[in-house]
Amino acid sequence: MDTFFEQNTSFFLDNPKLAEDFQKIVSVTKFPKHFIIHESGKVCDDLYIITSGIARVFYYREDKNITCHFAAEQESITAIDSFIQRKKSKYYIEALEDLEVLKISHSDLEKLFTSSPKFEHFGRLFLQQIYIDLVERLDDLQLKTAKERYETLLEKKPYLFQRVASKHIASYLNITPETLSRIRGK
Amino acid sequence: MDTFFEQNTSFFLDNPKLAEDFQKIVSVTKFPKHFIIHESGKVCDDLYIITSGIARVFYYREDKNITCHFAAEQESITAIDSFIQRKKSKYYIEALEDLEVLKISHSDLEKLFTSSPKFEHFGRLFLQQIYIDLVERLDDLQLKTAKERYETLLEKKPYLFQRVASKHIASYLNITPETLSRIRGK
DNA sequence: AATTTTACTTGACAATTGTCAATAAATTAT
């Protein structure tokens, strides 16, 4: 999970000056349900921390719509390929519910990192955290069966099954909607 | 790939002082073929940059030996869960050939990061790079067929097929040795 | 070099998951 920011509020609480610097580059933004926040083929300049609602990252492969990331409250979302490499993205970002986010631009974030080693350090810790998350997901995908992947996700992110269309969960788990339906039907 | 260090030698060349600081914490070490450099259940204190040879990270799942990372010359290897989180690792690291590495301890690396924002910055960039690599691998595993995953690896790391046992490549691709043999037999 | 061990290949068959089609249910639009 990247409830990392939540866990690290102490970082800001201990440092009113840093909290202020951070506040300055963050803007509260809202998107309606179904809104495409970012489109494939464009450079993604923003990172979002969700304060309310749920969103997904997806892309197309042979006409199929593949979800590769979900984010809900306290989690972050961006078109990571583009945000990091500053190139055109293969990903879309979609609001799956009405969304309220903290928006942070890449350039402001880089300035923040440059302005203070403490932020640079924080950025590195953040990347470490999401790297570990990704390693776990890869291990899951690498050798669990469809049913096991379903059960793992049910445990890690149970709210998805209440709030998100099954077809998105199916593609995230790398199975067809039919197979997911059969797994759920026990 | 994490030929990242190679590409970033300019970082050190431009900064003789930084290069010197880096040199100080690096030690050249050798391991013979088949040597288990790190064992599951222990905390991994070292990061290795390979200068000669090839190594793999693996773990056990239900008695099956699963390879989840390969590294060759100019690439880095560690038990990433443990190195980042400072907890017992699920992974083993094994030398698949006689190995010569640059060894860097976690504590020295952290000191280096703290000593200079430039290093902290470099650490963040390094993590960004390996994060992107991992995202690509996840995308591959998420929806390519066994044959496509084979072809992708053949393109990205052709030397593996000359230097590494097929069974390791098979588990890395999440297929059985039998299936890999059939794919190769065209 | 010979022996032992380990790895690779091939075949027959089984299991898992996917595809296609039809229907039911749910959501969205009118």
Place this chain on the structure above:
DNA sequence: ATAATTTATTGACAATTGTCAAGTAAAATT
């Protein structure tokens, strides 16, 4: 509320990949 559209479920069948077993090849050990 009703109609239209999208999504989810279910069945029949097909395709991909896995399992098990046997034999061959290669590598490691003596």
